[in-house]
Amino acid sequence: MEGLFFNVNNGYIEGIVRGYRNGLFTGANYTNMTQCETIDDLKLQLGPAYGDFLASLPPNPSTSSLAAKTTDKLVSEFRYVRANAVGSLAKFMDYLTYGYMIDNVALLITGTLHERDTRELLDRCHPLGWFETMPVLCVATNIEELYNSVLIETPLAPYFKGSLSHQDLDELNIEIVRNTLYKNYLEDFYQFVNTNPEMSGTPTAEVMSEILEFEADRRAINITLNSFGTELSKADRKKLYPNFGLLYPEGTLMLSRADDFEGVRLAVEGVSDYKSFFEAAGLGGGPSGPSNMAGGAGSDGRSLEDMFYQKEMEISKGAFTRQFTFAIIYAWVKLREKSATSHGLPSA
Incomplete structure (x- = not known):
């Protein structure tokens, strides 16, 4: 119907x-x-x-x-x-741009922290994530100022709710801001596709739920792995995990308690795909070093990130086997974007 x-x-x-x-x-x-x-x-x-x-x-x-x-x-x-696009599809496509906005925010404030040229930073921002007050980001000095002077007039404003502080914008806090925005964005997007009357119970909700659940899990795993050896506490790390996904809630609870790579491996064992990723990357038999985890290759020459990438592309291609779904627009954007970087070109 x-x-x-x-x-x-x-x-x-x-x-x-x-x-x-x-x-x-x-x-x-x-x-x-x-x-x-x-x-x-x-x-x-x-x-x-x-x-x-x-x-x-x-x-x-x-x-x-x-x-x-x-x-x-x-x-x-x-x-x-x-x-x-009209109606719910127009709003759906707006959601696709929010991720680029978040990446642009992180790029600008990180570049400003390192005293990079403002024009160069703006040129590197993705056009789909552009908003009018973006250049003002280059003068923000703390998180509250970042929100009050720049982001309050953007679609990202609701994603800051409950996460403001007076902290300065150093490397760690910028990553916390970025991942907090992504967490709230993914949760909002997930709720939108599953509650909107035009999408709830349709192939759009089904396919997009799979896509967003995978993205939520991937972010939770990467946040955990990247937090080892940093000042990020376990409690703060847990706040950055999206509250949905195949790992949620038991797997993400285990991730929040993980002290090493073996703890991450145990946390993802309940999802066969993720378990096979760790095994293929040479992480299935016990603790492993960070070099093997982050970028090192397993027995088949692929890293964990390579396998996440392949899974994302498989889900995106699979979306086109369905009819009457907005999800093909999301899938097309991801496939087109990846094809531009797969032939040796840097991401723009």
Whole structure:
């Protein structure tokens, strides 16, 4: 029944996004790109997918310029879809931009802390996460000022509720701010797709719940691993975990108590995918060192982060096997974004 009236308002957009998805790179495209010897060779391979967006580039452009153009195409397509979206779909697409806003906030205040050039920082911000007061972030000196002078007029304002303090913006506090915003954002997004009358009980809620639960679990695991050896207390660490996901509540409780990598491994054993990730990364038989955990490869040459990445792409591709769902827009954005970085280009 969920598809009975779906096409009235959303059929055109679903068709457009499925068409965009067909423009993503195939295995053959990636094989061809591995044979490229110069940046012009790579530009030539990207031509069919990115067309006019690369036409203004000079011969032998920098990789950053090439990456910026691939991002421009994503942004252009996203804005076209958003301009044609109505009702709940329009709000759904707004939620997709909030994650980029959070990343931009973290980038700007971290760069300011390290006395980076403001113009350079603004150029590095993702266009989908732009908001008018963003340049003012570069003069904020503490968390309360950051909220009162900048974020109170943005969609991120509700995510600061109950998490304000007078602390200065040092490295640790910036990460706490970033992860607090993400926690509240993911919880809000999860509630939105599961309670909105147009989405509750539909394929959109089903697919997006899987996507957001995976993201919540991944963040909880990464926060725990990255907290070892830092000043972040277990109590503060627990506050950063989203209150949903396949690990919630027993797994996240165990994560909050973990003292080492073995504790993390035990916490995720109840979810077969995560358990297999740890085993494949060489972490299934006992405590392991941080180098193996963070970026080291397991017996098959993949790190834990590689396996999380692969799982995210599998979920995103699987979304396109469903009909009458907003989730394909989220999946398309993730697949398009990852395809821009998978062929050796830096993220813009």
